[in-house]
Amino acid sequence: MAEASLGGRPSRLRWPDIDPLRLLWRGLVSVRFALGLIGFLALASFAGVVIPQLPVEMRGNPAAEAAWLEFQRGRFGFLTNPMDSLGFFQVFRSLWFISALALLAASVCVCTANRLPPIWRNVFRPQTRVPDEYLSHGEATTALPATDSQALARELARRHYRVSTSVEGDTTYLFADRYPWAQFATFVSHLALILFLAGGFVTVITSREQQLFIAEGEPALPVFAVDDPDHMQVYVEDAVGRFDKTGFPLDFRTSLVVYRNGEEVARGVSTVSDPLRFGGYTFHQSAYFPDGAQLKVRNLATGRVVYDEVLALTSSAATPRVVVRDASGAVVLDDAIVPTDFIAGAGGTIVTLPGSGREFWIGARPGGDAASWQLIVFETGSTQGTREVIGPGQTLDLGGLALSFSGMKEIPSTVVKGLPGIDGDGVAEMSQGPSGQVLTVGPVAGQALSLSPGDAVVLGDYEYTFTGRREFAGITVRRDPGSMFIWLATGLFLLGLALTFYTPRRRLWGKIASGQAAFRGLGGRQLAVEREIREVAAKASAAE
Amino acid sequence: MTMNQDETPELESRPQGRREWSGGLRSIVLPIGLVVAIVAALLYIQSGGGSSEDDGFGTVALPEALNPTSLTPNARDGRAAPDFVLRQLDGDPLRLSDLQGKPLIVNFWATWCASCRAEIPDLIQLYEDQESNGLVLIGVNLRENEAAVRSFVADFGITYPVLFDRDGDVAATWRIGGPNQGIPSTYFIDRRGVVRKVVFGTVTAKQAAEGLSLILPEGG
Numbered sequence: 132m133a134e135a136s137l138g139g140r141p142s143r144l145r146w147p148d149i150d151p152l153r154l155l156w157r158g159l160v161s162v163r164f165a166l167g168l169i170g171f172l173a174l175a176s177f178a179g180v181v182i183p184q185l186p187v188e189m190r191g192n193p194a195a196e197a198a199w200l201e202f203q204r205g206r207f208g209f210l211t212n213p214m215d216s217l218g219f220f221q222v223f224r225s226l227w228f229i230s231a232l233a234l235l236a237a238s239v240c241v242c243t244a245n246r247l248p249p250i251w252r253n254v255f256r257p258q259t260r261v262p263d264e265y266l267s268h269g270e271a272t273t274a275l276p277a278t279d280s281q282a283l284a285r286e287l288a289r290r291h292y293r294v295s296t297s298v299e300g301d302t303t304y305l306f307a308d309r310y311p312w313a314q315f316a317t318f319v320s321h322l323a324l325i326l327f328l329a330g331g332f333v334t335v336i337t338s339r340e341q342q343l344f345i346a347e348g349e350p351a352l353p354v355f356a357v358d359d360p361d362h363m364q365v366y367v368e369d370a371v372g373r374f375d376k377t378g379f380p381l382d383f384r385t386s387l388v389v390y391r392n393g394e395e396v397a398r399g400v401s402t403v404s405d406p407l408r409f410g411g412y413t414f415h416q417s418a419y420f421p422d423g424a425q426l427k428v429r430n431l432a433t434g435r436v437v438y439d440e441v442l443a444l445t446s447s448a449a450t451p452r453v454v455v456r457d458a459s460g461a462v463v464l465d466d467a468i469v470p471t472d473f474i475a476g477a478g479g480t481i482v483t484l485p486g487s488g489r490e491f492w493i494g495a496r497p498g499g500d501a502a503s504w505q506l507i508v509f510e511t512g513s514t515q516g517t518r519e520v521i522g523p524g525q526t527l528d529l530g531g532l533a534l535s536f537s538g539m540k541e542i543p544s545t546v547v548k549g550l551p552g553i554d555g556d557g558v559a560e561m562s563q564g565p566s567g568q569v570l571t572v573g574p575v576a577g578q579a580l581s582l583s584p585g586d587a588v589v590l591g592d593y594e595y596t597f598t599g600r601r602e603f604a605g606i607t608v609r610r611d612p613g614s615m616f617i618w619l620a621t622g623l624f625l626l627g628l629a630l631t632f633y634t635p636r637r638r639l640w641g642k643i644a645s646g647q648a649a650f651r652g653l654g655g656r657q658l659a660v661e662r663e664i665r666e667v668a669a670k671a672s673a674a675e
Numbered sequence: 676m677t678m679n680q681d682e683t684p685e686l687e688s689r690p691q692g693r694r695e696w697s698g699g700l701r702s703i704v705l706p707i708g709l710v711v712a713i714v715a716a717l718l719y720i721q722s723g724g725g726s727s728e729d730d731g732f733g734t735v736a737l738p739e740a741l742n743p744t745s746l747t748p749n750a751r752d753g754r755a756a757p758d759f760v761l762r763q764l765d766g767d768p769l770r771l772s773d774l775q776g777k778p779l780i781v782n783f784w785a786t787w788c789a790s791c792r793a794e795i796p797d798l799i800q801l802y803e804d805q806e807s808n809g810l811v812l813i814g815v816n817l818r819e820n821e822a823a824v825r826s827f828v829a830d831f832g833i834t835y836p837v838l839f840d841r842d843g844d845v846a847a848t849w850r851i852g853g854p855n856q857g858i859p860s861t862y863f864i865d866r867r868g869v870v871r872k873v874v875f876g877t878v879t880a881k882q883a884a885e886g887l888s889l890i891l892p893e894g895g
Contacts, residue, residue, distance in 0.1 A: 152702075350786035357857050358857065392818050393819055
């Protein structure tokens with residue numbers, strides 16, 4: 132029909148030419164097309180490096196994305212919206228980038244698969260006989276005096292050649308083939324390339340990462356949203372940080388339990404380099420924080436717990452260290468004064484001096500110089516009592532007692548919200564007492580509560596218990612199915628290289644007749660082929 | 676081998692440089708399909724290839740006779756509450772529609788949710804204050820370890836029934852929307868089983884009073 136419509140002239144476009152699959156195949160096996168794709172991906176990757184990309188943690192959060200985009204508007208102006216629409220702020224997740232990667236993978240894959248038939252033939256059905264013209268023309272032919280074909284075959288076999296001979300009259304034809312299967316190395320290398328691309332693709336599409344910050348004893352925290360199919364919870368049994376004398380970290384490790392749908396599914400120790408693994412996810416130790424404190428509050432009227440939190444003491448408070456001695460020089464107090472009240476720029480608290488029963492408000496405030504501090508001491512409940520300000524290293528006479536200001540010390544601290552018994556925000560600070568950690572919380576009913584681990588202190592309607600110091604572990608939960616592809620691809624790539632470089636395949640054809648022998652070969656440089664032919668002939672002659 | 680007259684014949688010296696069309700199936704579909712199959716197999720192996728089990732708990736169809744609205748059940752104002760069967764702390768199953776006829780509050784929570792921990796003492800108080808008015812309050816715990824939940828319930832002295840939504844199926848059906856991955860989410864449901872008020876986040880005293888006024892019998 133097509134030919135008739137063209138006035139009987141043969142049509143230039145035959146049906147097989149417009150076969151869409153064949154057209155697609157032509158594109159996919161085209162080297163130019165592949166090079167174009169690689170160039171495009173290189174440019175896109177460059178753009179992805181140069182142009183700021185939306186941070187991973189903001190993905191899927193419309194409010195965060197909008198805020199980030201607004202920030203970029205100051206840089207890219209009116210181009211921001213078009214760039215966002217085109218995916219320039221998420222290049223490696225954009226449809227066009229992933230499509231180009233997939234196309235390149237398809238190109239490599241189709242190209243490789245279509246080389247299989249000729250290579251297969253060449254390996255398993257090689258051309259064992261070549262025309263005489265092939266051996267009588269050209270510089271590539273090595274001419275030698277005739278040698279015994281059996282001796283030649285033996286020497287070639289010794290050199291790992293597979294040899295076959297055929298005789299026609301007084302002419303012997305010889306074919307020798309060494310490591311023909313090494314031609315498959317190209318498939319191994321190309322498969323590695325495909326797997327590299329597939330690995331990158333799978334990583335972009337399916338990899339997940341979540342950062343958790345969990346304290347010992349805290350309820351198991353969810354890794355993903357409760358409606359996520361991979362919803363899991365992680366419980367920290369024990370977080371350990373080891374440091375040397377200079378404070379240099381030596382080791383971080385955390386004992387973890389992983390739950391899925393309420394069932395324990397994994398348990399083990401996670402470190403920075405040796406994660407706990409479950410269900411394709413790795414649980415790496417990625418951070419450590421030593422200063423947590425678990426505080427429990429019970430309502431005395433009902434007996435019920437109304438507050439049970441692990442406080443992360445992420446701030447620090449400057450505390451003055453004071454030493455009080457009695458008239459005999461004995462130390463009656465040597466402690467850091469943890470501030471719970473803030474008066475006129477000074478942070479301090481009421482301290483009852485042991486043995487005397489006298490109460491003082493002791494606090495510190497920055498001096499004129501930011502590096503220096505002043506200690507403020509006044510006796511409460513007495514208008515005639517001590518009211519003094521001293522500097523670091525100075526001593527104050529308190530009438531039978533000598534108070535020395537040893538200097539300032541930073542202690543972990545945080546603001547506490549919603550603590551029963553406190554109106555508004557409170558402060559929690561942790562210090563080292565004579566018999567262990569002390570958590571100071573306040574103001575509760577106008578007072579600072581000093582809590583030792585395990586001791587319950589009743590104040591007002593509530594009982595406050597400092598359950599103990601708790602360490603926090605930063606856990607990175609990650610799944611990257613692409614990494615499996617990358618490892619496999621790396622192995623295949625190395626195997627392909629090894630096959631190519633360490634299995635020197637070579638193929639020789641020879642004709643021995645009338646006192647002369649002619650050889651020609653493929654595999655390696657021509658000079659090397661000729662040298663081997665001459666060596667083989669010489670050894671064969673010597674063996675005759 | 677290719678050879679023209681008067682030319683040195685050349686063998687097929689670099690067969691790997693050749694590409695041959697062997698038909699659409701062998702040249703395109705097969706190679707791409709093979710790679711896709713390998714990738715899919717590796718992904719399947721990595722995913723564990725498991726399947727979930729149906730333990731009989733989760734969302735169930737609300738019997739038509741128990742739906743006072745002409746609309747499909749949906750956890751939204753004015754719609755019949757989606758029905759479910761969940762296991763209680765004592766192991767017995769509880770079906771939501773069996774509670775029809777009583778004013779009901781459904782609270783989705785978890786021990787790791789700070790807002791939930793903060794509001795639970797108030798919910799206990801609310802439940803104890805209104806129990807005499809027939810109020811039923813149920814706490815649906817989301818996908819947590821039973822031992823941890825038991826310990827929490829004992830510590831906080833929760834007196835209302837606590838149910839386990841082990842695979843999050845009910846939470847998904849109810850489309851919870853609280854600030855901490857969907858929780859806390861609280862639904863006030865009247866005696867006919869119709870959702871009258873939804874609170875995503877901590878329930879304030881004002882919201883609780885409004886919700887109760889919508890579901891409790893007059894004067895309750």
